[in-house]
Amino acid sequence: MIYADNAATTKMSEAAKNTMFTLLEDAWGNPSSLYAHGQKAKEVLEKARLDVAALIGAQPNEIYFTSGGSEADNQAILSMAEAGKKLGKTHIVSTAFEHHAVLHTLKKLQKQGFEVTLLNVHEDGIVRPEELENALREDTCLVTVMYANNEIGTIQPIKEIGELCRRHKIPFHTDAVQAIGHIPIDVVRDNIDLLSASAHKFHGPKGVGFLYAKKGVKLSNLIEGGAQERGKRAGTENVAGIAAMAEALKEASTHMAENAAYVSRLRDRLIEGLSRIPHSALNGDRIRRLPGNVSFCFEGIEGESLLLLLDDKGIQASSGSACTSGSLDPSHVLLAIGRVHDVAHGSLRLTISEETSEGDVEQIISSVKEVVEYLRSFSPIWRELTAGKKQFIL
Numbered sequence: 206m207i208y209a210d211n212a213a214t215t216k217m218s219e220a221a222k223n224t225m226f227t228l229l230e231d232a233w234g235n236p237s238s239l240y241a242h243g244q245k246a247k248e249v250l251e252k253a254r255l256d257v258a259a260l261i262g263a264q265p266n267e268i269y270f271t272s273g274g275s276e277a278d279n280q281a282i283l284s285m286a287e288a289g290k291k292l293g294k295t296h297i298v299s300t301a302f303e304h305h306a307v308l309h310t311l312k313k314l315q316k317q318g319f320e321v322t323l324l325n326v327h328e329d330g331i332v333r334p335e336e337l338e339n340a341l342r343e344d345t346c347l348v349t350v351m352y353a354n355n356e357i358g359t360i361q362p363i364k365e366i367g368e369l370c371r372r373h374k375i376p377f378h379t380d381a382v383q384a385i386g387h388i389p390i391d392v393v394r395d396n397i398d399l400l401s402a403s404a405h406k407f408h409g410p411k412g413v414g415f416l417y418a419k420k421g422v423k424l425s426n427l428i429e430g431g432a433q434e435r436g437k438r439a440g441t442e443n444v445a446g447i448a449a450m451a452e453a454l455k456e457a458s459t460h461m462a463e464n465a466a467y468v469s470r471l472r473d474r475l476i477e478g479l480s481r482i483p484h485s486a487l488n489g490d491r492i493r494r495l496p497g498n499v500s501f502c503f504e505g506i507e508g509e510s511l512l513l514l515l516d517d518k519g520i521q522a523s524s525g526s527a528c529t530s531g532s533l534d535p536s537h538v539l540l541a542i543g544r545v546h547d548v549a550h551g552s553l554r555l556t557i558s559e560e561t562s563e564g565d566v567e568q569i570i571s572s573v574k575e576v577v578e579y580l581r582s583f584s585p586i587w588r589e590l591t592a593g594k595k596q597f598i599l
Contacts, residue, residue, distance in 0.1 A: 207520045232249045237432070249448050250442055289344075299324070300351070303349070324336055327542065330538075334362055354538060358556075378399035413447055479499070507550055511577070
């Protein structure tokens with residue numbers, strides 16, 4: 206079996222698992238309690254907060270533990286919207302290819318009277334800072350742009366966007382769920398005010414994440430009921446999961462350079478091999494992308510059939526975001542970069558990791574070629590294309 210869907214979730218590292226299992230036994234107390242077992246858990250919790258903060262250039266009191274990236278996105282956006290509304294500012298700038306945790310939250314705010322500008326990301330999947338600056342207004346209360354796209358892997362000019370926001374005194378949030386642990390992130394260098402992260406994208410456990418909020422940024426509560434996380438996120442903390450997340454992030458950060466070099470080399474070989482399939486196209490910029498992300502469209506086939514037949518061959522991949530895998534609609538990300546519906550339906554996302562071997566990559570290339578040829582052999586759309594009744598797009 207070849208696992209090539211690390212953007213959906215990663216396998217927990219041995220270090221993260223060992224940390225979690227040990228603490229489930231040794232630090233099971235409630236960190237809000239004053240007795241010994243509670244204080245031991247509290248020490249573990251605050252050590253994890255210290256470690257996570259240091260790994261992204263933040264201060265410990267700027268880290269709030271959450272259930273994952275979606276919760277962190279919601280709290281960041283809704284907090285800035287509430288703060289902005291009090292000042293008469295009800296305009297938000299984002300992009301057309303954000304994760305649905307961002308887009309659906311923005312739709313919710315639109316129903317409450319907020320205006321939202323969604324920037325074009327162009328065919329290369331990159332936001333243009335000058336276009337973002339042109340979209341800013343006197344009543345803009347937030348800019349939220351993802352660090353790297355979850356489907357096509359393109360990395361955004363976050364530092365430049367952050368600089369623009371600082372200059373205009375507008376809070377800047379980035380969904381860094383796909384980026385953190387894979388490329389270097391420093392919230393001070395990158396001019397970030399709020400950042401969302403999720404542990405299971407960098408070999409930590411599911412159901413754990415964090416929100417970074419720069420000192421002075423006022424958060425609103427999504428969850429009421431207790432004084433945990435300095436009163437900003439009620440609920441007894443998942444101490445073992447949080448510590449495992451910190452361990453996974455530490456491990457990923459320590460080996461980031463070597464892992465990125467290795468995975469990028471495999472990624473480039475995968476792109477080279479798949480590019481030889483006729484009427485195929487890489488989605489997004491070839492250079493400014495995450496080390497392990499390869500997203501392709503193949504004309505004349507359906508992505509769902511491609512995935513099922515690859516699974517039969519022992520290759521696990523996806524057509525886009527795992528959060529929308531049950532939808533029959535084409536990816537909003539691919540539509541945002543200009544792919545037409547017929548082409549967007551024939552998409553494949555392969556996300557590899559440091560556990561992927563060179564042999565795995567060669568097997569993926571040969572298997573995808575075989576399956577694409579097979580599906581095209583009885584596709585009525587492909588017959589129309591090859592007969593000249595329809596024009597090829599790719």
